[in-house]
Amino acid sequence: MEYMAKPDPKAKIPLSPATLYILLALSDGDRHGYAIIKEIEAATDGDIRLLPGTLYRLIKQLVDDRWIIEVDDDQRRRYYRLTPWGRQIAQAEVARLAGVMRMAHARKLDPAGAKI
Amino acid sequence: MIGVLRALLLLAPYEFRERYGRELIADFHATLADECKSGRSAVPYVFRACVDLLGTIVHERTTTMLRTLAYTFRSLAHSPGTTVAIVVTLALATGANVAAFSVINGVLMHPLPFAHAERITAIWRTTWINEQHCMHCPHSPYTTFELRAHNKTFDAMAPYGSFDGIVAAGNVPLHTGGVRVGAEFFDVIGVRPQLGRGFTLADEKATAAPVAILSHAFWRTALRADPAIVGRTILVDAKPVRVVGVLPANFFFPNFNRIANEHPAIYLVLQHTADLTPGNNWMGLIGRMKAGVTRAQAQGDLDRITLELHRKWPNNYGNGARLDGVNVVPLDDDLFGSVRRLLYPVWAAVFIVLLVACLNVANLLLARSISRQRATALRVAVGATARHVLGQIFTETIVLSIISVGLGLILARYGIDVYKALSPPGLHRVDQIGIDWNVGLYAFGIALFTAVLTSVLPALMSMRTDTFSLLRDERVRGGAANAVRSALVAGQIACAFALVVSCGLFVRSFAAYTASDLGYDTRNGLDLFVPPINAVFDPTPQRQIGYLERLRSSLGSIPGIRSIAYGTSVPLSGGTGDGDFQVAGGARDVDALIDGVSPGYFSAIGIHPIAGRDFTRDDRIGTQNVVIVNEEFVRQFLHGARALGQRIVRPVSFYHKVVFTIVGVVPDVRLHYVGESPYPEIFFAADQMNFDMSGNTMPFYLRTSVPPATLTHAIANAWKSVDPREPVPTISSLPEVIRQASAPMRANAFILGVLAMIALVLAISGSAGVVAYAIARRTNEIGVRMALGARPGLILRTLLYKAAIMAAAGVALGVGLAALTAKGLEPQLYSVSDFDPATYAFVTAILVTATIVGAFVPAYRATIINRSMALRYE
Numbered sequence: 001m002e003y004m005a006k007p008d009p010k011a012k013i014p015l016s017p018a019t020l021y022i023l024l025a026l027s028d029g030d031r032h033g034y035a036i037i038k039e040i041e042a043a044t045d046g047d048i049r050l051l052p053g054t055l056y057r058l059i060k061q062l063v064d065d066r067w068i069i070e071v072d073d074d075q076r077r078r079y080y081r082l083t084p085w086g087r088q089i090a091q092a093e094v095a096r097l098a099g100v101m102r103m104a105h106a107r108k109l110d111p112a113g114a115k116i
Numbered sequence: 117m118i119g120v121l122r123a124l125l126l127l128a129p130y131e132f133r134e135r136y137g138r139e140l141i142a143d144f145h146a147t148l149a150d151e152c153k154s155g156r157s158a159v160p161y162v163f164r165a166c167v168d169l170l171g172t173i174v175h176e177r178t179t180t181m182l183r184t185l186a187y188t189f190r191s192l193a194h195s196p197g198t199t200v201a202i203v204v205t206l207a208l209a210t211g212a213n214v215a216a217f218s219v220i221n222g223v224l225m226h227p228l229p230f231a232h233a234e235r236i237t238a239i240w241r242t243t244w245i246n247e248q249h250c251m252h253c254p255h256s257p258y259t260t261f262e263l264r265a266h267n268k269t270f271d272a273m274a275p276y277g278s279f280d281g282i283v284a285a286g287n288v289p290l291h292t293g294g295v296r297v298g299a300e301f302f303d304v305i306g307v308r309p310q311l312g313r314g315f316t317l318a319d320e321k322a323t324a325a326p327v328a329i330l331s332h333a334f335w336r337t338a339l340r341a342d343p344a345i346v347g348r349t350i351l352v353d354a355k356p357v358r359v360v361g362v363l364p365a366n367f368f369f370p371n372f373n374r375i376a377n378e379h380p381a382i383y384l385v386l387q388h389t390a391d392l393t394p395g396n397n398w399m400g401l402i403g404r405m406k407a408g409v410t411r412a413q414a415q416g417d418l419d420r421i422t423l424e425l426h427r428k429w430p431n432n433y434g435n436g437a438r439l440d441g442v443n444v445v446p447l448d449d450d451l452f453g454s455v456r457r458l459l460y461p462v463w464a465a466v467f468i469v470l471l472v473a474c475l476n477v478a479n480l481l482l483a484r485s486i487s488r489q490r491a492t493a494l495r496v497a498v499g500a501t502a503r504h505v506l507g508q509i510f511t512e513t514i515v516l517s518i519i520s521v522g523l524g525l526i527l528a529r530y531g532i533d534v535y536k537a538l539s540p541p542g543l544h545r546v547d548q549i550g551i552d553w554n555v556g557l558y559a560f561g562i563a564l565f566t567a568v569l570t571s572v573l574p575a576l577m578s579m580r581t582d583t584f585s586l587l588r589d590e591r592v593r594g595g596a597a598n599a600v601r602s603a604l605v606a607g608q609i610a611c612a613f614a615l616v617v618s619c620g621l622f623v624r625s626f627a628a629y630t631a632s633d634l635g636y637d638t639r640n641g642l643d644l645f646v647p648p649i650n651a652v653f654d655p656t657p658q659r660q661i662g663y664l665e666r667l668r669s670s671l672g673s674i675p676g677i678r679s680i681a682y683g684t685s686v687p688l689s690g691g692t693g694d695g696d697f698q699v700a701g702g703a704r705d706v707d708a709l710i711d712g713v714s715p716g717y718f719s720a721i722g723i724h725p726i727a728g729r730d731f732t733r734d735d736r737i738g739t740q741n742v743v744i745v746n747e748e749f750v751r752q753f754l755h756g757a758r759a760l761g762q763r764i765v766r767p768v769s770f771y772h773k774v775v776f777t778i779v780g781v782v783p784d785v786r787l788h789y790v791g792e793s794p795y796p797e798i799f800f801a802a803d804q805m806n807f808d809m810s811g812n813t814m815p816f817y818l819r820t821s822v823p824p825a826t827l828t829h830a831i832a833n834a835w836k837s838v839d840p841r842e843p844v845p846t847i848s849s850l851p852e853v854i855r856q857a858s859a860p861m862r863a864n865a866f867i868l869g870v871l872a873m874i875a876l877v878l879a880i881s882g883s884a885g886v887v888a889y890a891i892a893r894r895t896n897e898i899g900v901r902m903a904l905g906a907r908p909g910l911i912l913r914t915l916l917y918k919a920a921i922m923a924a925a926g927v928a929l930g931v932g933l934a935a936l937t938a939k940g941l942e943p944q945l946y947s948v949s950d951f952d953p954a955t956y957a958f959v960t961a962i963l964v965t966a967t968i969v970g971a972f973v974p975a976y977r978a979t980i981i982n983r984s985m986a987l988r989y990e
Binding site for chain 2: 032037049051052055057059060
């Protein structure tokens with residue numbers, strides 16, 4: 001195996017909101033497509049409801065890029081799992097967003113009641 | 117509602133559908149159920165889901181395509197030689213194709229600028245001339261008026277015929293060509309004058325004041341677009357004529373069968389008297405059928421009238437049992453039939469070239485796909501599906517053909533210029549030829565056609581690839597593919613054969629035409645197309661004859677002119693009129709060509725009376741009326757009896773007949789056209805033709821002892837010295853006339869020659885390629901055989917034998933193909949049969965030799981290189 005530079009997750013961010021939500025939805029366990037949609041919907045109080053077309057376009061992209069993998073432990077549904085590499089990228093993106101929030105807070109731009 | 121989504125999913129790339137389709141539908145199902153449970157309407161959700169899915173499909177499609185394209189360009193760049201060869205081959209072929217189509221598109225496919233053009237027809241007289249049935253013969257004015265008066269199926273009908281005259285409108289009298297038309301001419305074609313009015317039936321009466329309509333071009337140039345021209349009087353052949361209208365600029369004179377002047381400057385009404393009789397056939401006739409009338413109904417209607425005419429004038433409308441008739445021809449056929457016959461062979465030829473090019477490219481791609489078999493097998497082994505492999509092949513050929521067609525369009529742009537330069541004079545609407553949307557669409561179609569044609573074989577071959585044996589064994593299996601490639605080359609040779617034969621037939625026609633024996637000497641012959649003589653100032657026949665005499669002596673004083681004559685038609689100036697006569701003692705009228713010639717005319721063109729005498733100066737008005745007839749006249753109408761002293765009667769009008777005595781017989785010569793068949797002809801003494809000559813030109817014919825071109829200036833000066841007010845004639849030499857008449861053949865020979873050359877080169881390179889490939893595949897075998905003592909000659913012979921087989925198969929196929937194409941060319945050939953054995957034999961020799969010579973180069977190299985390579989290889 002030839003030498004390869006250690007990939008930098010920061011090179012992959014910022015992510016599109018939908019991508020980040022999918023990564024977050026998979027961060028605490030394997031889920032199938034419908035479960036991802038429901039998880040995101042629940043977490044955002046129904047604000048974000050991914051449509052199937054967008055969902056599978058992104059899933060295909062993520063699988064191709066090896067941020068997530070398919071796991072076949074169910075005959076009926078296909079489950080997806082976050083890879084360590086995908087987790088690093090999600091963490092990098094969340095860190096970036098935290099920075100954004102700090103900056104907004106310092107300028108009193110964050111919505112009332114929001115906590116960091 | 118799931119159905120909509122399922123249907124949409126079919127548009128997605130196969131791969132995506134297979135991997136995610138089922139899941140996607142299931143999730144949609146589940147979310148839709150949630151939506152309904154929460155009490156919201158399902159419709160907006162379904163709509164949003166569909167739009168969302170469409171977005172995904174477009175995204176997936178684009179990325180897949182970009183990936184395939186990237187791969188394609190990489191693989192094309194990998195073998196630059198083949199890529200360039202393919203692009204150049206296809207660009208040449210598609211360029212020729214697009215250029216040919218542009219010409220056809222410009223000349224034939226633009227709609228005619230006439231209202232309801234489908235109702236316009238040309239109406240011709242059909243009659244028997246010798247043993248031939250003439251389907252497009254002109255009518256007499258009388259016939260046209262009868263057909264118009266008694267038909268029930270036409271809204272309007274109008275005769276038309278040429279005249280040449282001197283029009284004095286501005287300061288300078290101009291020699292102009294015009295047409296005389298029936299009053300309804302512009303109603304038939306549905307065109308209104310831009311200024312003033314059209315003609316009315318009242319204008320046709322012999323007692324009506326003569327009126328004229330001017331062409332836009334004449335109005336603009338000769339009259340400087342004078343806006344007050346309508347109502348003014350101009351002089352046409354010294355007679356006052358009132359201008360009543362000016363035609364629009366885009367007016368297109370429908371010159372059916374080229375019977376009249378090509379671009380008439382002035383339109384006069386054909387006036388007629390009540391005592392008009394049949395005879396004197398010089399008019400074309402067009403009609404506008406009533407709405408809803410079919411061509412067959414119109415034909416039947418006019419047939420009825422013709423039968424009536426025949427009953428009334430049995431001598432004029434038929435020849436024994438063979439009755440005259442009419443032939444109703446749709447406008448489009450009549451205007452463009454001959455052009456089609458000229459252009460379609462070229463189109464067919466470029467298509468054959470395209471076919472050859474496609475075969476060549478298929479061959480190259482096949483060779484490459486064989487050399488890539490292992491790479492392909494590897495791709496299949498790591499998971500590429502047949503869909504991938506085929507998709508790749510199609511993408512590659514589509515990319516190649518689009519690039520080639522793009523280049524071809526640029527080539528076509530220049531090809532069109534070449535064609536315009538070569539196009540025979542008088543081709544309609546040459547200015548319309550160019551690249552427009554139709555041509556673009558055609559080019560796109562050609563691109564698809566070539567892509568499909570070139571990719572089918574490589575695709576089929578790749579399907580046959582046996583992955584496992586390929587990966588296991590180093591050896592490339594090429595046996596079947598090589599047989600296919602040899603068959604392709606044979607196909608190419610066959611196509612090339614057909615093209616070379618067509619070209620050869622045209623070359624031979626052209627040669628025969630230019631060298632054809634007219635029966636007289638054409639060298640140093642000079643036609644002077646004289647405007648109607650001095651008609652502006654004094655139109656009486658006596659004055660005209662006097663003027664001609666003075667011209668003659670003035671021209672005669674030019675050194676280098678051997679003889680001078682004049683006549684109503686000088687050699688090869690085209691058609692002449694015909695008329696009906698009675699041969700004294702004969703029961704019926706006979707139809708013969710009419711010409712008026714001066715004394716010395718026959719000796720000027722180099723023929724001598726075989727009986728009797730030539731005209732003399734004493735054959736003038738007031739002396740005995742005499743005629744000279746040709747041999748064919750004697751054969752047909754006097755049945756070989758002694759002609760001299762016989763009398764013929766010409767009815768000048770219903771009441772007035774003139775009697776002429778035959779004083780001479782001349783041999784049959786081809787006076788009017790190259791290649792015309794003998795037809796009965798009567799020559800009158802020009803000085804005796806006591807009918808108005810102002811409508812006829814009286815050209816001079818000169819024979820010179822020096823090259824004719826050197827005399828142009830002297831002739832013009834001599835002309836001016838007789839009367840400076842007369843326009844100087846146009847001069848053309850006989851060799852030049854023959855050259856012009858043979859222009860279409862020369863153009864076709866040239867174009868087909870170039871195309872045949874391309875096809876030939878492609879076919880030969882194809883066969884050489886197959887031989888070279890066979891050698892490359894058998895390097896070991898050849899090397900071993902030579903190392904074991906086989907003589908190079910034997911090896912060479914084996915390889916050349918392969919080429920010879922391909923050539924033989926190609927020629928055998930080609931003879932059939934050539935026979936088909938040549939049949940289509942037959943109407944355009946001159947004195948060469950479409951199955952000319954000499955041409956076929958010659959072309960066979962060329963092709964077989966060329967193929968073997970083409971194969972000789974790689975074969976010979978193989979025998980040399982193999983000596984040293986052979987053992988190293990094993």
